[in-house]
Ligand SMILES: Cc1cc2nc3c(=O)[nH]c(=O)nc-3n(C[C@H](O)[C@H](O)[C@H](O)COP(=O)(O)OP(=O)(O)OC[C@H]3O[C@@H](n4cnc5c(N)ncnc54)[C@H](O)[C@@H]3O)c2cc1C
Ligand code: SF4
C-alpha cells in the first residue's frame with residue numbers, strides 16, 4: 456500500500472483504515488483501505504492492475520482514466536474509500552489478449568498509439584464517450600476526447616479508431 | 626498527502642456538525658481538493674466525504690426556476706435537458722471547462738469553491754498571502770501571465786478559475802447555504818469576493834458552512850447568448866479571458882444585456898452600471914466597444930498579463946456580436962465566428 460509522506464510533520468489524528476467494498480472488473484472484494492489512498496494507487500499497488508497508468512497524478516493528462524459505474528473519471532483524483540459500493544472497470548476488464556474489446560481492436564487497426572502509455576486511458580475514455588452518447592462527428596469526438604493527452608501525438612489515428620467503433624455501433 | 630481522519634455523514638445535519646473546526650474540509654468530487662492535498666497546499670486533519678448527502682438532484686423551483694443540487698456532477702448539469710433548453714449559457718460554460726472525465730467527477734458545489742490556479746499558491750516553497758497570510762505575493766513582479774487585471778489588491782492578484790461561475794453571474798443565480806447558524810441564500814454577485822487585504826478568503830462562506838444548491842431564476846436567454854472562452858489551447862485549459870453574455874433584443878434594439886468576465890479577477894467580473902450603456906442601443910461595434918471600455922475601466926496589467934486588456938476588449942465586442950446575432954460560440958467547433 457502507498458504510504459503518506461511527512462508523517463512526522465503533521466499533528467497526529469485518529470486515523471484508521473476504512474472497510475470498502477468495490478467491484479473491480481466484475482469481482483467484488485472488501486478491503487481495509489487507508490483513506491488517503493487514491494483509486495489509481497489502489498489499482499496499481501493494491502490490486503496489481505497496472506494497466507491503468509499514472510501520467511501526471513494531478514488530473515492533467517487522462518492516463519489514469521477508468522470507468523466508475525460506466526462513467527469515465529480520473530482515478531488519480533479519487534480517494535478509493537469514497538467509492539464504497541461502486542463498480543469499477545479498468546482496461547483489463549474491457550478486454551484481454553485473444554478477446555479484445557472493439558476499441559482495443561480499432562486502436563490496433565488504426566495505429567492509434569506509439570509508445571502506448573496513454574492508450575489504456577484513451578480506451579477507457581473512449582468507452583465513457585460511447586456510454587455518454589454525445590459524440591457523433593469528428594469535431595465532437597476530438598472535443599470529447601480532449602481529456603486524454605498523447606505525447607506521441609497519435610491523435611488523428613485515435614479519433615479514427617473511436618469513430619470506427621462509433622460507426623459500428625450506430 | 627498528509628494523514629487525516631475520514632468521516633462520511635449521511636445527512637446534511639451530520640455533515641454540518643462534523644464540519645466545525647479549523648482544518649476540516651468537505652470533500653465532493655475531489656478534483657481540486659485532492660490535487661491541493663497532494664501538493665501540501667491544503668493539509669486537513671479531517672476530511673468529510675459529503676458524497677452521500679441527498680444534494681444530488683436538479684429540481685423545479687416555484688416560479689419557473691431550477692435548483693441545482695450541490696453534488697450534481699458538472700457533466701450531468703450541463704447535459705440535463707432542462708438546463709440545456711432553459712439555460713444553454715450555463716451548459717455551454719460548463720462544457721467549455723476542464724475535461725469530460727473531470728466534469729464527471731466535479732460537482733456544482735465544488736466548482737463554486739474551487740481555488741485559484743496561481744502558480745505560487747500551488748508551490749509551497751514560494752510566498753503567497755492566500756496560502757500563508759503575511760508571507761507576501763510571489764506573483765506581483767513575478768510570473769503572472771494568468772493573473773488579474775481587475776479588482777486586484779497589493780496583496781493578491783489571483784483570479785477565480787471557474788467557467789461555470791461566470792455563467793452563474795450572468796444568470797443572477799443564488800447560492801443556497803446551510804451551517805452552524807442555519808440556512809442562508811447568497812446572491813452569486815456577493816458569493817465570491819475581491820482579495821483586498823484578506824486574500825485568503827476566496828468567498829463569503831463562513832467556516833463550517835456547506836453549499837447545498839444553486840438556484841437559477843426563471844430567465845429567457847435561450848437564443849441570444851454566448852460563452853466565449855479564450856485560452857492557450859482550444860480544450861482542457863483554463864480561460865485567459867472568458868465572456869458570458871445574455872441578451873434580450875426587441876425590435877432591433879437591446880432591451881437588456883448582461884455580461885460577465887472570467888479569468889480577469891478574483892471573482893466573475895460584472896458591472897450592472899456599465900450594462901445600462903447597452904440598453905436601448907442598436908447592436909453595433911461602436912456600442913459594444915463603448916460598453917467594453919466601461920466594463921474594463923480601471924484595468925491594470927501586471928507585466929506578463931498586459932495582453933489580457935486588449936484581448937478582453939476584443940473578446941467582449943465579439944461575444945456581444947455573437948449574442949446579438951443569436952450565433953453562440955460552439956464548444957465543439959472552436960473557430961470563433
Ligand atoms: C487539470 C484540470 C483542469 C481544469 N480545468 C478547468 C476549466 O477549464 N474550467 C473550470 O471551470 N474548472 C476547471 N477545473 C477545475 C474543476 O472544475 C474543479 O476542480 C471542480 O469543479 C471542483 O469540484 P469538486 O466537486 O471536484 O470539488 P472538490 O475538489 O471536492 O472541492 C473543492 C473545494 O470546494 C469545497 N467544497 C466542495 N463542495 C462543497 C460544498 N457543497 N460546500 C462547501 N464547500 C464545498 C471543498 O472543501 C474544497 O475546498 C480543472 C481542474 C483540473 C484538475
Ligand atoms: S496572486 Fe494571490 S494566490 Fe498568487 S501568490 Fe499572490 S497572494 Fe498567492
Ligand code: FES
Nearest residue numbers: 510511512517531
Ligand atoms: S495521472 Fe490522472 S490525469 Fe494524469
Ligand code: FES
Nearest residue numbers: 569571605606607
Ligand atoms: S501513444 Fe505514447 S503517449 Fe500516446
